Amino acid sequence: MTEDWVLYEVFIRSRSGLEHKHVGSLHAADARMALEHARDTYTRRQEGVSIWVVRSSDIVASDPQEAEALFDPARDKVYRHPTFYAIPEDVKNL
Amino acid sequence: MSATADDLTAQAGPQERFEYVLRLADTSLIAGQRLAALLGHAPALEEDLALGNIALDLIGQARLLLALAGRIEARGRDEDALAFLRDAQEFRNVSLVEQPNGDFAQTIVRQCLLDAWQLEMYESLAGSRDLQLADIAQKAVKECRYHWRFSAGWLVRLGDGTDESRARVRSALDTLWRFTDELLTPDVLDARMAVCGIGPAPVLIRERWQTRVRATLAEGGLEWPRHQHYRWHGKRGEHTEHLGHLLAEMQALPRAYPGVTW
Numbered sequence: 629m630t631e632d633w634v635l636y637e638v639f640i641r642s643r644s645g646l647e648h649k650h651v652g653s654l655h656a657a658d659a660r661m662a663l664e665h666a667r668d669t670y671t672r673r674q675e676g677v678s679i680w681v682v683r684s685s686d687i688v689a690s691d692p693q694e695a696e697a698l699f700d701p702a703r704d705k706v707y708r709h710p711t712f713y714a715i716p717e718d719v720k721n722l
Numbered sequence: 723m724s725a726t727a728d729d730l731t732a733q734a735g736p737q738e739r740f741e742y743v744l745r746l747a748d749t750s751l752i753a754g755q756r757l758a759a760l761l762g763h764a765p766a767l768e769e770d771l772a773l774g775n776i777a778l779d780l781i782g783q784a785r786l787l788l789a790l791a792g793r794i795e796a797r798g799r800d801e802d803a804l805a806f807l808r809d810a811q812e813f814r815n816v817s818l819v820e821q822p823n824g825d826f827a828q829t830i831v832r833q834c835l836l837d838a839w840q841l842e843m844y845e846s847l848a849g850s851r852d853l854q855l856a857d858i859a860q861k862a863v864k865e866c867r868y869h870w871r872f873s874a875g876w877l878v879r880l881g882d883g884t885d886e887s888r889a890r891v892r893s894a895l896d897t898l899w900r901f902t903d904e905l906l907t908p909d910v911l912d913a914r915m916a917v918c919g920i921g922p923a924p925v926l927i928r929e930r931w932q933t934r935v936r937a938t939l940a941e942g943g944l945e946w947p948r949h950q951h952y953r954w955h956g957k958r959g960e961h962t963e964h965l966g967h968l969l970a971e972m973q974a975l976p977r978a979y980p981g982v983t984w
Contacts, residue, residue: 633766655766655768657879661875664772668768668772668775669771
């Protein structure tokens with residue numbers, strides 16, 4: 629049966645104001661079923677307030693072989709880190 | 723019936739209220755037990771979780787309702803005593819829910835016909851004059867909305883699927899349709915509860931159920947099955963042969979080891 633089902637990636641927003649985070653993947657026959665499966669698989673313990681599902685095949689991913697070219701050049705540019713800002717105490721989730 | 727106007731407007735008595743709440747409680751309990759038996763056997767892992775979640779919702783509803791029934795009865799029976807220490811003829815669930823799981827199509831059709839009914843019932847009961855019942859209904863209606871979304875989605879998918887899925891769902895509808903008349907046909911108690919402001923007007927439930935189910939069958943390209951008059955009266959304790967077997971399994975442990983905990 630699951631041979632007819634395609635893979636979906638699941639993203640859950642745990643609280644209002646936060647971003648959706650990737651939590652895993654599942655199989656489903658269509659988008660509606662994917663949303664229901666995501667609800668039943670990943671939000672049983674009140675993990676979320678919003679769900680996105682995306683067909684895994686629709687995700688364009690970077691090639692691990694290109695990792696050096698893509699990511700290594702950032703390594704020696706510490707000045708890009710905003711470490712010199714003081715973060716006010718009442719700012720959460722930054 | 724030779725009831726006077728005074729009788730009709732009177733408060734519902736404890737025995738009537740007990741019977742009425744038991745119908746709702748037992749329907750949820752038996753439906754939950756049926757679905758729970760599928761754990762580990764659903765066609766896909768994701769469906770296993772979905773059916774298990776629905777089973778837990780239903781058993782949760784049953785616990786609240788049985789506890790309420792026990793308080794109304796006031797004879798010291800709690801939810802466990804009512805669930806595990808009554809025999810088949812004391813159960814008041816509608817006959818639909820005790821029908822076997824069969825194949826996946828039969829499980830889905832049974833669930834779908836039930837969900838449409840429970841959804842309309844709990845939506846109305848949320849405004850019941852019995853405030854404890856209204857509280858339970860307000861919680862249950864959210865669960866039922868999801869159950870309906872799930873089972874109706876599957877009914878359409880199976881009806882609109884392959885030749886095999888269509889044949890199976892049609893066969894399930896033919897098998898189970900005869901039990902829908904019991905859901906929609908009020909008896910004296912249903913009418914009494916409506917008059918007392920505790921239960922919904924049965925005619926309203928019938929209309930809404932039919933509208934809901936008709937639209938979903940049409941979406942799945944399925945015909946409205948031929949009307950079959952009901953001969954079963956589960957809500958009066960006259961059950962099909964299947965309930966006894968289900969209870970034998972469900973009640974074996976607490977009866978063999980009274981008061982056991984784990």
